[in-house]
Amino acid sequence: MNSLSHNLLIALTSVCSASDTNSNMEWHTAESGKYRIESLSAATFPGALRVIREAFCQDEAVSIGSEVNKDPAAIEELLELCADAALDGVSLVAVAVDSGDVVAVYQAECSLEIMFLATLREHRGHNLGTILCKLSIDLAKKLKEGPVANMSLTDLGPKFSHMKPREVTKIVPKICQAIWTGEATQKIGRKLGFKVEVKAMMSEFIYNGKTYADRLGDQSSFSELASIVLD
């Protein structure tokens, strides 16, 4: 987790209706209206947590390498981190229009960091991961004009009511960065013009006597720290 966490707390003002926190900003529709991308809200937060629980915690490379996928307590901790990041007001979700289900989620923090990106297995390969990352860059640029969405502690529901509420800040990020832990996100980074700053082999990371690469079953697997300047 990066030390700049919590720097981006956004209130819903200039680009969407300030009067109704549930009338989320809609950013994009994908696949001829099959999916709707919008800012995370109280209404979509439970669905976003489901995506993180089922897709991120089970399939993401570091979650597998460090056995988060097998540890219910670690999953709960990660969900709380997600809830905390949600308060920054810069998270996006993809909603399947026919069912209303949240199927992909992306969370960011300042500088704006892509932290939790996940698509439910059955909705992968529809470009949603790419679109969420692309829109996050657009979102980061829009922050110059003012906050883009609002998420309060109340919006997270009773499960997270013990967390500390946060004040809104209006920091404008200068770069967008991400840690791409798998081939799919590494492809997304290349497509969107991210610059790779550091590359690390998964075989270098050990948890409980076993390398991440061993758990992933791929000795050539690696992670990239990548960034793109926001101008």
Ligand SMILES: CC(C)(COP(=O)(O)OP(=O)(O)OC[C@H]1O[C@@H](n2cnc3c(N)ncnc32)[C@H](O)[C@@H]1OP(=O)(O)O)[C@@H](O)C(=O)NCCC(=O)NCCS
């Ligand atoms: C990574 C993830 C979010 C991608 O979601 P998605 O909605 O399927 O993304 P996209 O459809 O935009 O696909 C992005 C690119 O990755 C490719 N791709 C998808 N799955 C892949 C895989 N398993 N291996 C290699 N490439 C893959 C796609 O073909 C696409 O490339 P292309 O545009 O050149 O065809 C999704 O696989 C996921 O939730 N994984 C588990 C959690 C995770 O690893 N999160 C990322 C942490 S950095």
